Amino acid sequence: MNTAAVDNVASMPSASRPCPYREGxxxxxxxxxxxxxxxxxxxxxxxxxxxxxxxxxxxxxxxxLDDVFVQGMLPMAYLGRMLTDVFGQDALREFGVRFVNITxxxxxxxxxxxVETVEGIAGGWRVGVAVSAxxxxxxxxxxxxxxxxxxx
Amino acid sequence: MVxxxxxxxxxxxxTVDVEAGKLRSFAKAIGETRxxxxxxxxxxxxxYRALPAxxxxxFSLELDHPDPFALVRVLKIKLHHVLxxxxxxxxxxxxxxxxxxxxxxxxxxxxxxNDGALGFVVVRTTATNQLxxxxxxxxxxxxxxxxKAKAS
Numbered sequence: 001m002n003t004a005a006v007d008n009v010a011s012m013p014s015a016s017r018p019c020p021y022r023e024g025x026x027x028x029x030x031x032x033x034x035x036x037x038x039x040x041x042x043x044x045x046x047x048x049x050x051x052x053x054x055x056x057x058x059x060x061x062x063x064x065l066d067d068v069f070v071q072g073m074l075p076m077a078y079l080g081r082m083l084t085d086v087f088g089q090d091a092l093r094e095f096g097v098r099f100v101n102i103t104x105x106x107x108x109x110x111x112x113x114x115v116e117t118v119e120g121i122a123g124g125w126r127v128g129v130a131v132s133a134x135x136x137x138x139x140x141x142x143x144x145x146x147x148x149x150x151x152x
Numbered sequence: 153m154v155x156x157x158x159x160x161x162x163x164x165x166x167t168v169d170v171e172a173g174k175l176r177s178f179a180k181a182i183g184e185t186r187x188x189x190x191x192x193x194x195x196x197x198x199x200y201r202a203l204p205a206x207x208x209x210x211f212s213l214e215l216d217h218p219d220p221f222a223l224v225r226v227l228k229i230k231l232h233h234v235l236x237x238x239x240x241x242x243x244x245x246x247x248x249x250x251x252x253x254x255x256x257x258x259x260x261x262x263x264x265x266n267d268g269a270l271g272f273v274v275v276r277t278t279a280t281n282q283l284x285x286x287x288x289x290x291x292x293x294x295x296x297x298x299x300k301a302k303a304s
Contacts, residue, residue, distance in 0.1 A: 032183065039181065046174070046181035048215035053232055063232035072236045073211055077182040080207035085186070089246070090199070095207050096240030096291075 017152060019118050019125040027113030027129070030082040034108045035070050043074050070103035075111075075133045075142050082111045083129065087148045093126075097144030101135065109133045109141055116145070124151040154271030154296055155228065156262045163223050163257040168216045172249035175203045178212060195248075202249040210241055210290045214255055214277055223257055227273060229296050237272065237293035245287045252282040260291075271296035 033039075044055045049071050052059035060068045076097050083092060103109065110133065117128035127148040133141040172192065179189040187194035188204065195203045205213075214220075224231055247253060261274035273294040281287045 042177075042181040046177040047212045048220065049212070050215075050220070051231060059232070073208055073239070074182065076239060077206065077208045081182065081184060084207060089204055089207060092207055092243050094240065094242050096238065098238045099236050 019120075019127070019150070019152075021115045021125075021127050021150075022118055023115055025115040027082055027086050027115075030078065030085070030111040030113075032075075032078050032109045032111070034106045035074065035103065037068070037105055040068065040070055040074070040105065043071060043077075047071065047073055047077075049073065067105060070105065070107065072097075072099040072103070072142070075103055075109050076144075078109060078111050079113075079131045079133060079142065079144065082113050082131070083146050083148070086113070087127075087150070091148045091150055092146065093149050094147040095144070096146075097131070097142045099142055100140045103133075103135060103141050107135045107141070109135060113146075121149065124149060126150075153268065153298060154262050154264060154273055158227055158259045158273070159262050161226070161259040163226065163259075165254050165256040166217050167252060167254045168213050170205055170213070170247055170249055170251040170253060172203050174216075175205060175209070175249055178209060179206060182206070192249075200246060200248055205247040205249075207241060207243070208239075209247070210277070210279055210288050211239065211292075213247075213253055213279065214257070214290065223275065224294070227259070227294075229271075229273070229294070233297045235295040235297065237295040238291075239293075240291045242289040242291075243287075244289075245281065245285055247279065247281070247287050251287070253287065254280045256280070268298065271298050 041055055053063055054068050054071050057068055113129050113131045115127055116130050119126050129146045132143040135141045176190055188198040221231055255277050257275050257277045260276050264271050275292050277290040279288045
């Protein structure tokens with residue numbers, strides 16, 4: 001445990017134990033399976049995103065693309081799973097991403113989370129996490145951040 | 153061209169039921185394996201009133217509308233020119249199966265970059281539950297690929 005973080009938290013009268021996370025901690029790695037056309041179709045139905053550009057190759061071609069591409073909200077949901085796996089959904093206060101590069105059919109995404117900030121708040125800690133999803137070409141698909149509040 | 157006169161536009165609110173079956177379909181589509189997202193009893197054991205909506209589900213509630221792309225039409229944007237630029241969620245209270253959520257979309261910002269090659273529309277959606285409590289907020293940036301503006 002990082003000594004500076006412990007000292008910091010110990011100075012907060014509300015915290016009875018050190019925060020279990022510290023700056024620089026990596027969340028357990030999370031890698032999706034390659035995203036199939038079936039998954040894209042299922043996600044279109046389940047997420048209510050019926051934009052044909054994701055599910056109808058004719059619509060994609062009419063828009064000047066070679067093929068359909070993955071809804072950005074699917075990799076965002078994968079990042080959400082990474083966060084709730086570790087912290088639980090109740091702890092999540094904010095979660096935002098920027099969609100950097102299109103995710104293509106058959107891409108498997110590597111989801112990465114890193115603790116950036118830990119601060120003491122009344123009754124616990126606020127943890128800032130940077131999140132990103134990397135595609136098989138090594139490019140950033142999404143990048144973003146989350147704010148987590150944990151009870152001490 | 154995106155039209156700055158839309159700044160402040162409030163789209164007619166719509167109310168949706170959060171359905172357990174749809175939540176399970178969504179959880180399945182994103183590969184979720186945690187039992188509290190799939191099984192009612194497990195959700196209750198984890199402290200939820202009912203199956204919880206995953207972190208990104210608010211976006212799907214927005215699209216759960218007979219005419220989900222109506223706002224895009226109001227903005228006079230062609231759907232196949234639209235990219236999802238950013239998405240952020242702010243969580244105030246859990247959203248669970250059985251809830252009835254009223255969504256209110258407001259256009260917060262409209263601007264252009266790269267000499268008009270790209271248009272940006274920022275939309276904030278509030279999600280209010282059946283008790284009148286603010287459950288969450290969603291903020292998205294819609295990016296519009298548009299023809300480059302002629303030099304005057």
